[in-house]
Amino acid sequence: MRLRKVFLALAAATGLAAASLSISTAAVPPPQTGTLGGYDITGTYVSGLSSGGFLANQLHVAYSGVFQGAGIFSAGAYDCAQNNLNTALYACMDTFQPRRTPAELEQLTRTRAAAGSVDPPQNLSGDPVWLFHGTSDQTVDRAVNDDLATYYRDFGARVAYNNTSAAGHAWVSPIGPNSCGSTSSPYVNNCGAADPVKEMLTHLFGQVSPAASALSGKLVQFDQSRYAPGGNAAAISMGGEGFAYVPKACETGPCKLMVTLHGCYQYYGLVGNALMDKGYLNEYADTNNMIVLYPQATTMIGNPRGCWDWWGYQSVQYALKTGPQMAAVVNMVKAMSGDTPPPTTTTTPVPQCITASNYAHTTAGRAYVTLGQTYALGSNQALGLWNTFTTSTIRQTSPNYWVKC
Incomplete structure (x- = not known):
């Protein structure tokens, strides 16, 4: 399925596959209402699928002084869309129209860094970056994902790129409910013995311990408006609630922080806890001293699929440090480290042309x-x-x- 179909109609359901019998499933615990209290965070990383993958890259680039690495399922290079929906649809997912080359987007990044609107791209040098694109993925063209690999490599990042899996357009997990080649809700696929989550975390962290078979931690549900610029998450197409999985060990000891961003049609208000429950991150979080932060987008005019803003539907500053969604996520990250979030306010932002x-x-x-x-x-x-x-x-x-x- 090509992107225009994804944006204009729900993907048709395909067959489901049971999780591998060799993998123990550990259901995510029920959410507990709380706040993002301060933890001893030793490193911050970001991951995401599709629109969440595009936003993960934007966060890593714009805030390269905050994020030390990225894991991205099926997305393109920084600001490929150029604040244009047509470009997003037909150049940055499909490739019917010409798109900016990686070299052009790299120069754009340098120009923005010189103006202070993103962090210096020199920070990306040496950062671990893990990329994934399935051979059955017809939502994001392989060439677009290749551009992302080139973009990162040209800035000196340590790139690992898995492009041989038969997966469709989805997050891939050993306990995913969908068949490997599927592109359908809730967009979490099972490709048998393959464990891309372990592969991603190993590249980002150097090594990982085996996943837990039972979870020790808690799932915190928090108010995202507390962290949204203007104090109104809905105004920037973010859900009222966000979530964080906190292993028991992280309540008293040092831990890494992984920010994980869902794709379109995958937000909590539509698919519930599917990604949190079946994404297989919490199982590794428990045994590898890692908190997982799950921010949530939602729908608004111009964004009926609950995507993250990577083409400018909500703000022309979407790819800059001042981008409202990016600023909200970074406010959450700072709160996790003990920084006090900015006070909420109902001040209306200056309208953007x-x-x-x-x-x-x-x-x-x-x-x-x-x-x-x-x-x-x-x-x-x-x-x-x-x-x-x-x-x-x-x-x-x-x-x-x-x-x-």
Whole structure:
């Protein structure tokens, strides 16, 4: 399935496969309401699938002084989408349109670093990066994932790239409920004896102990608005609740922190705890002194699939340190280390002007079309012909209300 189908329709369900009998399943415990208290964090890493993989890369690049490595299932290079939905759909997942080369995106990164909007890319040199792309994955084109490998290697990262698995577009785990080649909810696949999670963690950490067969820790459910810029998680397409799995040993001793970001259609409000329960991270967390932080996206206008913002549906600053979702996740990371999160406030951010084709505005939910003409949502201001060639610049002044800039 190509990305345009993923964005425009739910993937058809495919057959399920039972988890390997040699793997012990350890169900994630029921969530306990709490806060992200301070822990002795010795290193911070990020991982993710699809839109979560794109955001994992954005976080690693923009905050390379915070994150020391990344594990990414099926995503492309930093800011491939260039704040354009069409580019995201047809160049950065499908490859029907030309996309920025890794060299061009590397130069973009250097330029932004010089302006202070992302951390210096020299920080990426020597960082462990683990990448995965399945041969049955028709959602993200292999060439796009290859660009991500090139991008990281050119900055000196230590890249390991698994591109031989028969997996579909999914997180792959020995206890995943779906068959290996599936691309269907909840997007956690089982490829038999393969254990990409162990492979990823081994590359990131150097070595790992075997996964636990029973979990000792707790699953903390916390209010994400506490960490969101503006104090409103829903306003930046993040769910009300986030989660953190904390092994018992991490309550009193040093631990690593792994931030794990779900893909589209995989957020808690849709699939529940599927990734937390079947992703096989908690089992390794228990035996390897690792806390797993599970931030949650949700839906909003322009983001009906609950994706993370990697093409600019919520903010034109999405790939910068000032990107609202990225800032929220980093606030969570800081809180885990004992830093006090910024006080919540209801201050409304200054509206950002968004320039895009009229077609892109309508598909993102910023405008609508009538008789071939495009109109701004809410204000009904005329924007011109509805096509991919006519562009207009608009901004949101209140929920579901857009005006010309």
